[in-house]
Amino acid sequence: MRVPIRTLRRSALAGVSVLLLLATSGCFLQDPETSGQGGLGGQAFADGGSSDGDKKVTILGQFGGDEGKNFVASLTAFEKSSGIDIQYTSDTDFATTIKTRVSAGDTPDIGLFPQPGGLLEMAKRGEIQPIDTYLDYDAVARSLIPGFLEAVRLNGRVYGAPVKMAVKGLVWYPKKAYDAAGYSTEPKTLDDLTAISDKIKDGGITPWCMAWGSDQATGWVGTDWIEGYVLRMWGPDVYDDWVSHRIPFNDKRIIAAFDAFGKIAKAPGEVYGGVKGILNTPFANAMTPAFGGKPKCLLHHQADFAITFYPKPVQADLDNQVGLFVFPPSPGGYAGNPIVGGGDTAALFNGNDPDAIEVMKFLTSKDFGKEWAQKGGWISPHRDFDATNYPNETTRRIAAIAANADVLRFDASDLMPKEVGSGTFWTGMVEWLQGKSSRAVTTEIENSWPKS
C-alpha cells in the first residue's frame, strides 16, 4: 500500500497555516501584486515564480563575482528596451537551494541550471515549462550547436536552452617554451600525443600539469578526462548508453577508458608532483608551474575556463603566452572529431508570465551575451553568434572548435543522477588515483547507481 506521508504532512501543515490565516483574515495587508492574471491564463504546465505580467522577472543562477556582474551587464540594454526589471540572484550552491525553494513553492521565474540533471528532475515534477510552448523551437535548434537541447530532453520534449557554453577536453601549453622546444602543436591521434609527452620527458621535463583539488568537489577534474576517453575510444553511441545507464558503469569499455587515463595519471614521471600533488593542489593552480623561467610541466588538460586562472601577466597577453589543441582522437576508436561540452541551461518556472517568456526569448537567442563575450570568460552556445565580440584569438578558436566539431556530447557527470555524477563518480576518481583498480572503482560506482 502506498502511504503518501509527504502529502499528509503538507496538508496538515497547510491546514494549520490556513487556520492561522483565517483567524486573522481581513486583518492583514494583501499583497498588492497578486491581483490580476496575465499572459497564458492557466494554460501553462508550470506556474511558479513571482506574479505575472508585472514587468518584474526573477532569475536564480550560479554566476557570482565578475561572472555575475557580466551577466547582469549583458541584460541592461534588453531591460531598457523592454521595460522589464530583471532581478538576478546568484548562489554557488544552486542545486540544493533550487530544490529546497521549489519544494516550498518559492520559485524564481527563471532558473539557470549548471547541471541538466537537476533541471530534468524539476521537469519530471512538472515545475518547468517545455520550450516548444513559448520559443520557436526549430529556429533555436538551428542556431545552437547540436547536443545541447538533447541534454535537457525528457519524454520527447525539451525543457531548457543554454545561455553559456563550456568547451572541455582542451590541452593547453605555455606557448613560448613549447614552441621553442619545437614539439608538435597538432597531434592527430592519442599516439601522437604520447609521442609528444615522451619527447618532453626526454627533454628533462615532466609532461603533464594536473591538479584536482576542489574542496568537497575534488574529483570532477578526473571525470572530465574519463568522459573524453570514453567519447573518443568508443564513440557517441556508447557514451550515450553509458550516461543513461543502458550499459553498466563497470562495462569493460569504461574500464578500458579508466586504464587508458591511468597511463598518464597513475604512471610515475608523467605528472608533475605525482598523485599527492594532483590531489592536494587546487585545480585553479594546476598550470602555474608551467609558466615562469623554467617550466616544471608543459601540458594541461582543462576546459576553456582555465584561462581565468592563469597568472595575471599571462592573461594580459593570452594569445602569445598560451597555446592549445584539442585532445586528439583515439586510434582505432571513433573516427570523427568529437568534443565534450557543458554549460548553464535556462529553464522557465513561470509559464504564465509574458515578461518571463520575453526574457527567455532573449536569453536563448544569438543576440544575448555581447557584453559578456567582450569581457572574456564566456562563449556563446550559438553557432551564429558574432565572433568578433570575443576579446582574443584564443577564445575565437575555442568557439570555432566547438562549432565545427563532428559530435558534441554534454558532460556526462552533469547528466548522470546526482548520487553518481556529483557523488560517487567524484569520490571514486580520488580513490582510483590513490591506487584502487579501475575494475573495483567502476564496480563501486555501478553499485551506487540509484535503483529505480
Next chain:
Amino acid sequence: MSVMADGRRRSPFAIVVMVLLCLLWTIPTLGLLVTSFRTRDAAATHGWWEIFSSGWTLDNYDKVFNGNEMGTSFLNTVVVAVPATIIPIMFAAFAAYAFTFMDFRGKDLIFVAIVAVMVVPIQVAFQPMLDLLGPRGLGISGQYIAVWLLHTGFGMPLAIYTLRNYMSTLPRTVIESAKIDGATHFQTFWRLIVPMSVPALAAFAILQFLWVWNDLLIAKLFLSPGNSTVIVKLQGLLGSQGQGQELLTAGAFISMVIPMIVFFTLQRFFVRGLTAGAVKG
C-alpha cells in the same frame, strides 16, 4: 615580587602561558590578514610570511567594496542580527527563570526535550519552515521577521540551557526574601534576576550575535535578495568555478569587524573589577 596597580601580585607563570597561547591563536589569523593584501599569483608562489619580498595590494578590498552594495548588506545584517540576538535572550531568560525558580508539571520532561533537540541538525527543519513561512503558508519568507523567528527558535535551546544553568548558581535566599516582600514574579525577574544574570546574558548575547552574523544557510534561504546579509554577499563573490577565491580573504576580514566591535563593547562584563560587585547582588 612586583605588584599591579590594583594591588594584586603579578604572576609570571600566567604571563608566560598567556603570551604563548595568544601567539598560537593569532598566527593563523595573521596569515589570513596578510594574504588578504596579496594578489592570487603572489599567494600561490610565496608563503605569507614572505610578504615583504612579494608586494602588497589593496585590490582585493577594492573589488569587494566596489559595486557589491556592501553598505546595504551591512545594514541588513545589523537589522537581522540585533533583534535575532535580543529576542531569543528575552524569551530564554523568562523560560530559564521559570525552570530555575518555579515549579510546574512536566518541568523535567520539557527541559530534557530542550537539551535533546540541540543535537538536531537544523537542516531537517528547513523544508517544514519554508512551507510554513513561504508563499504556501504565512508568506513572510524574505522579510526580516522570518529570519528573526528562525534564529530565535534555533538559538533558543542553547540559550535556555546556558541561562538556566547560570541562574541555578544564584543565591536562592535573595529571591525568597523578595517574595516575602510581596514582589510578583514579573518584578523579581526584572529587578533582581536580570541584573544578577548580566554576565551570562552578555556571554550568550555575544555567542548568538556571532552565530546570526556568520550564518549563511538561513539568510540565503529566507531573505529576499534586497535584504541579504554580508555573508551571503561574500559567497556571491565567487564565480562558478570558484574564481575570485582571493577576495574571500578580504571579505572574511571585513565581516569580522562588527563582531569584534560588539565583543569589545560587551567585554567589560568579563573583565575583572566591573562585575565583581554586581554578581554578588
Next chain:
Amino acid sequence: MTAGEMTTEVATTRSSGLDWKKLLIGAVGMWLLGWGLANLFLSFGYYPDKYGSKVVIALLALVAGVGGAAILFFFLNMFVEGLPDRISAKLMPYAYVLPGVGLIGLMLLYPVLQTINYSFANEDSSKYVGFQNYREIFKDDEFWQSILNNVLWLLVVPAVTVAIGVVVAVLADKLSTQGEKVAKSTIFVPMAVSFVGASAIWGLVYHYDIGEKQTGLLNRIWTGLGGKAEAWLSISDFRLNSFLMMVILIWLQAGFAMILLSSAIKGVPEETIEAARIDGASELQIFWRVVIPQIKGTIITVFITVLILVLKVFDIVYVLKNGLDKTNVIANLFFQELFANDQAGRASAIVVILLLAVTPVLWYQVRHFREEEANR
C-alpha cells in the same frame, strides 16, 4: 519548601480573585500587538517606497522587533495575573516558558517528530519501509567509520576545549586589566571568523606544494626542522587528518568556553579566595579546591554544549575533505544522504541515531539537575 508552595503562600496573602481589567488589557494588548507587528512587516515588504529609505525601515524594524517582544511579555504577564490567584500561580510558569518553548516546538520538535516518522519511510517519504533504512545504515562500512571518528572527536574536542577555556579564564584573571583584555580578545577572535574565513585560514596552514618551496605554514616549519613536506590532511594513519581538523574546531570554540567560564569565575566571591589565602593555601590549591568546585556547574554546561556541537560537527569535515581519506563523521554522512543522494529515509535514520546517542548526556543532565534542586 518548594517554589510552588512558596508562590501559593505569597499569593494567598495578597487576596483577590478574577481581575477583569487586567485580563482584558492583557488579551487585547497581545492581539493588537500581533496584528500591528504583522501588518507593519507586511507593509515593509509590499510598500517599501512609502518609507523613504532603507535606513528608516531598518530602524523601525529594529525598534518594533525588540520592543514588540518586550511588550508581549508585559501583556502576557498582565493577562495571567488577571486570572484568579490559584490559577494564576499554576499558569504563570507556563506563560513564561511558552514563547521560548513554543518556538522550539514549532521549529525543532515538530521537524524531529517528522524525521522520526520519515526514518521508517523510503527515499522520497512516499512509502513506509519499516526498519529497512536502519538495516542499510548498519551494514554500511562508511557508517561505522563515521561512528569511530565521531567517538574520537567526542573524546578529544570537548575536554581540550574546556581545559583551554579554564586555563585562559583563570590565568587571564591574574593579569593586569589591560593584559586581561588583550588576552581575552585574542582568544576570542576566532569566534568572530565566519566559516568561509576559518577554512581559508587553516587552508593556509595545512597547504601542501609540489616541489621545494612550501607556502603552507605547517610545511614551512616542518621542512625547516628537516622534515619532508606532507599533504597533511590526506594522512589517515592514526587518523592524523581527523586530529588536525579537531585542532580547527578547538581553535574556534576555545573563545566560547572562555567567555562562559570567565563569567562564572567572576561570580566566585573574592572572600572565599581570600579566606583560603589567609589559611595558607597555595594558588594551585585555591584553584582546585576553591575555584573549580564553584564553577563546576558552568564547566559541565560548557562541556555538554561543546559535546553536542561536536556530535553535529559538519562544516569542517565537509569543506576540507567531504569524508574522504577516512575522515567521515555522522553529520556529514547525514548531509551526503539528504542532499547529495536524495535519501531522505536514510538521512532521517541517521538523525534518529544521533538523538539516541545523546541519551546518556540527557540522563546525566537530568540527574545533575535534580541534585542541584535537592541541594538548594
